[in-house]
Amino acid sequence: MLLLLPVLPTPEFWITLGNYVGLYSIVAIGLVLLTGVGGMTSFGQAAFVGLGAYSTAYLTTQFGLSPWFCLLVGLVITMASAYV
Structure with a gap:
């Protein structure tokens, strides 16, 4: 279903929301890797x-x-x- 999403007529709100989710998840994954796996505070x-x-x-x-x-x-x- 996700592979068909760019082809289907998608509302602009979904695209914006997907961008925010993607950007914030990159930051969250970086924090988890740094503080959780590495055990460091930076x-x-x-x-x-x-x-x-x-x-x-x-x-x-x-x-x-x-x-x-x-x-x-x-x-x-x-x-x-x-x-x-």
Whole structure:
């Protein structure tokens, strides 16, 4: 059924809700891996999530680029700052 969802006429609310569920689940899985499996407490993860979200939103709104492309650029920016 989920494979047919992009083909069927889907309400915009479902798409928006699915985006929120996907984004929040990525953050929650990261927190579970860090605190539950690793047993560590880190407040830096919220900063990296915020940096990725801000850079993606900024590039999308200011330059009018595709949000999917800007998401990849935001990931690269966040990975580079985490590496440094």
